[in-house]
Each structure stands twice: as structure tokens, then as C-alpha cells.
Amino acid sequence: MKVPIVVVDDEEVDRYIVNRVVKQSGIDSKVVEFQAGDEFLEVITDERRRAEEIGVAPPPILVLLDINMPRMTGFEVLESIRNSLGADEDCPDYMVVLMFSSSNHAEDKKEAYSYGFVKDYIVKPLTEADVKNMVERYYRV
């Protein structure tokens, strides 16, 4: 089973672009969309609980997380992952988080990488090269 790519982004066009680019790059991965950080957190918390109940590891996912979102920013999502999912500096091993933003600001990158489980910072728009790179580096989770 291919690891699903989860995109958390309030901008519909950007989610559409991710869908299209992933498809074009030829990898056979499902793209799961969330338009807000809290909705995403709710689902993965559920997933994790369910996995714990039946005594298995939660299914691995690869997350593209936008920073600038209205209700909850990407950084707030990271904070919440660190706090509520029990992830310390290290990522919960089933989840690879890649920041996904139009900002190329050094300060944003610095803040993103201050979370140990953020593995990469992709500046929008997503390209096929980005997807291929992602697959090569993180798909053997």
C-alpha cells in the first residue's frame, strides 16, 4: 500500500494543485485533503486511538502542512502534535511532516525546523520534482 499524502491547506486551489501534481508525477498515492488544521488533528487523533485499541501502529502518512491558515496556523498544528500526540523532538514514526508554504522567509523556516519532526520545507507551488524528491526520501517510512 502506498503511503497517502495528506495536504492541510485552507486554499482550495493549492489542494487542487497538489492533487494534480501528485497524479502527474505518476505515483500511485491517495491525496487526502483537509482545509483546516483542527479538522486534520481530529482525524489523526481518532486514527491513533483506533490503532491503539486494536494494538497496531497507526497507518503511516506524509503530511504537507500549510502555515498561513485562518483558524489555526500550521505552527499551531505542529505545537498541538508535539503536545497531544506525545511527540517530543522526534516525529511519531508513522508521520512525516513537510511544511508547505508560499513564504520563503528564513524566520518561517527556522520556526518550522524547530520542531524535530518537520523533515522538509517546500515553497509553493508544488512541482513534480518536489513530489519525486519526497517519494525518494520519505516513502520508505
Next chain:
Amino acid sequence: MEIKEEYRIAVEACPTPLMLVAQDGVIVLTNRRFDSLFGYHEQALWGQSVDLLVPEEIRDAHPELRQAFFEVPTSRDMGTGRDLFGVRKDGEKIPVEIGLDPIQSDGTTLVMVSVLDIRERKAGETRIRRALDAASSAMVMINDHGKIELVNEQTGMMFGYEPKELLGQAIEVLVPERYRRKHTVFRVSYQNTRDRRDMGVGRDLFGRRKDGTEFPVEIGLTPIDGIDGRLIMATVIDISERKLIEESIRRKNEELERLNRELSEFAYSASHDLKSPLSSMVGLLDLITGDLDSGDHEEAQFNLKRARDLGSRLAGRIEDMLTLAKSDRQDDGWAGLSVCDEVATVWQILQSGVETEIRFSTRFDHVDPLRTVPARFHIVLENLLSNAIKYRDPKKAEHEIRVETWDQGGRFHLAVRDNGVGIPEQYQGTVFQLFKRIADSSEPGNGVGLALVKKNVLRLGGDVTVESSDEGSIFTVVLPRQHEDGVRPATDQILEVAQ
């Protein structure tokens, strides 16, 4: 009158200018030093009236004074406490000190007058006096009872007194009433240390003028121990101007810090809010290229429309940023504004485009008009009211907006309450930031309204806060009030119900 030869020799030998005067005022004897002090030839004064040597202005009164002396002849100084002058033959008035001693000669009383030429001493005193008066600081000398013994001209000017008015007064007369008691305690304890230092280091000191007004000062203390007691010289500098400059520098610094913050916010906004539609457009254009290559014209059309929408959004945001920047540069024309009329006018315009019924009420309890920058006030009110309309809660049966005003603590308050959707607590801190939006992009609003409100309220020297729950929101604007004429308007009315 015959004078004994021994007297004559003794008087002549005395190093002090001396003369003997009879009761009728006739000069009986002078020594050579006396003659030369007053510019006469030897013995030329003998037989003349002593009034010849007295300044014209008191010449008439002098015989009476002389008579009084002879009635109770005792050794004493003449004219204690007054400045005495003698008149030389050439008319020059010279400052003198005069001692009077009665002596008996052949059964009659004579007075021995000794004269001290104090011209040099007076010249020295005048030099010191001028030096004190030339000082740019006020100088006040007090004795160990805290009484003012000496002040220079600058003291008079700084504190609004005639210098002589201050002599003999307690130093506390120059201290604001509320510090007087404490000052007396400090002054007494200072007499124990008597060190040369600045007064009240680290505290703000104030002087009090005769008219009761106060001004900030710096005071240096120097103890002076003289034959006439343990004196203290206080040097006072009026630092009003320096304080004003400090205050203006402080304000400028705050302004710079604010601008700096705004610049960082702008940089953040540019890298997120302006760049994000552009990035999406670039992404879409890549996809459109692919769509065209694969001949999917329908998808290409669809994506072109999306790209165009993003372009419009970007243009809108740039427009918003320019509006915000323009509101920074706006001329601040202060004028009286009727808040009641302004609220009515703004509501009239805003409600005309609303389909839903909204109950709008006001309660004005402030002194109208308000002195403000009408253009800025208008932006504040318009955005708050249009937000109240925009974010009404569709789940609620009745929509209500209420504007309340009041004066409190010398400040004008304006509250805009609504029973709209409200702002979750965690976002209440950021709602005033540019392009910060709580709702998803499908909701109305562009995230610039409250940033504009905040900026304009700050520019008016006030502040704006928000309280909110799912019951609704209250935005409260507080503005400084200047002294102005106005009336308290009739309160409590329901202005209008929009159709």
C-alpha cells in the same frame, strides 16, 4: 570752642578718620585723615556744620537725629542696618560706616565721630552680587533654620518673586505644598551630613512659583560654613525644556518602534498574504500548460478562471495594503465632530445594502461634539459597524447592533455591540492584525477592516479592544478627550430598523 591740646594730638595720631562735633552740629576738630577722606584742606572743616557732610536727601532730618543722640548719648554705630554715605567736597558720595562716642570736655558733651571708608568692601560685595546675578541658575542661600538669607536675580525670575520678597522666608515657600513636610525633614537631616551633592538623586524634583504653578528642577547642595553660621547654598536649574525634549524623544522612539513593528508585519504579510495567491497562480499556469499539451481545453479554461480569481484577490490585497499605508500618511485635521450625527449617517449608508432585518439602537452619554480627526473616526466607525452587519449570526432569529458612548476618566468611550457569530477567545488577540482572518476564505471579509480600525484608533491616541463570545462581540474604542465645549445629548434611542 577750645579743645585741649592732648585731644588734638590724640585725634591726629589715630589711624581712623575722626572728627569732634558739638551739640549744635558744629565741627570742632578733625584729623588730617578725615580731611583728606572728604577732600578738604587741613582744618578747613573746623567751624563748619556737620550737615555739610551728610547726603542731601537726609540733610533736613539730620539735626533732629543729632539732637536725639545728645539726649541719650551712648557709644554706638550710626544708622545700624542702613547704608550710610558721606559727601565729599567734590560732591561724591562715598559709602561709610560711622561710630559715635560721646565725650565730655569742659562740662559740655561732644561726639567723637569715627568714619570708616568702606568703598573697597562695597565694591567687592557688588562684584560678588553681580557674579551671583550673572549665574544662569537660581542660587538660594539658607541658614540652619531653613530661612532664606540670599537669593540671586535668577531665583526671582525662575520662581516669580521679587528677590527681596524671599529674604527671611522659609525655603519651603519654593517647594510644592505636597512635599513641604517631607522637605523640612530632609533639610533637618541634611544638616547632619552637610555633604556636597545633588538633591533627590533618582527622584523627580519640582519647584513652586509664586503663582502656584510647578516646574521640574535639578538642585545642587553646597554647605558653606562661615562666621555667620552653617549656611547651605542651593543651586536650582529649571529643567522644563530638557524634560520636554526627553518627552519628545521618548515619543519619537515609540513612533519608530511602532513603525518598525509595522514594517516587520508588512514583510510577513508580503511573504504570506501577497505571495500565496501568486504561488498558486504559478502552480495553476504549470497545470494549464499540461492541460493544453494534453488537449484538455475545458480543464485549461477552468484553471484560467481560477488563476484570474487569484489575480483579482491579489490585486485586492495590494489595494488593502495601500489603503492601510495611506491611512498612515493621512493629514490629521482635528475638528469637533458630532458623534451622534456621525453614527446615524454611517448606519444610514451601511444598512441600505442589507437585506436582513437588524435592530439598531444607540445610547449616547458623552459630551458632544467630540474633538477628533473626523476622517479617522469615520473609518473606525464604518469598519466596526460594517463588521457587525457582516458577521451577524444566521442561526439567531433577531439581529441586534447597539452603539453606546460615554465619557469616563477624561476619555471618550464608544462601544459597538452585536449578537453576531462572535470571535473564539484564542483569536481575539490577533483579530486586529492585517489579513488575519478567523473564518475560512468562503466567508466574507478580507482581514483589513480591523487592522484599519486599530491603526486609526492608535493614531488618535487611543486604543481598541474586543470582548466576544458566541453571544456576540463588543468592540470598545477609547479616545483621549481634550477640553472642549459641548453638551450631553439625549440618550437611549432606537434609531432605525433596517428593512
